Amino acid sequence: MSEAQQQGNGAAGEATSDPTTLKEQVLEVLKNVHDPELGINIVDLGLVYGVQVERGTVHVTYTLTTMGCPIGPLIEAEMQRFLSGVEGIEHVEAEMVLRPPWTPEMMSEEAKAALGFF
DSSP: OOHHHHTTOOSOOOSOSOHHHHHHHHHHHHTTOEETTTTEETTTTTOEEEEEEETTEEEEEEOOSSTTOTTHHHHHHHHHHHHTTSTTOOEEEEEEOOSSOOOGGGSOHHHHHHTTOO
16 A cells, blocks of 8 residues: 555544545445446555545545556546545545556555566
């Protein structure tokens, strides 16, 4: 798991206004968003760089596996769709960044195993 993911990562909690618990819940919900080409969720792929929650707004910073990847709009739409159903979240801001560039080392052990990196 990347260092960016570890900030605020944990088990899914009950819906609450506590930003830490809500951040954990957001990361769990984002595991429903899959890269359609790889079939692995964006959290385990290491594509989610950060989650910040403040006053009902969640800001998700994410990247793509390659700079020219055409699925960015699809991933963002899926993030919006899944996060809109989370209690305590009124607005979702998704920001796609290219720095730092994604590398396979950012994947979870489960994702690496699923893709045959062992």
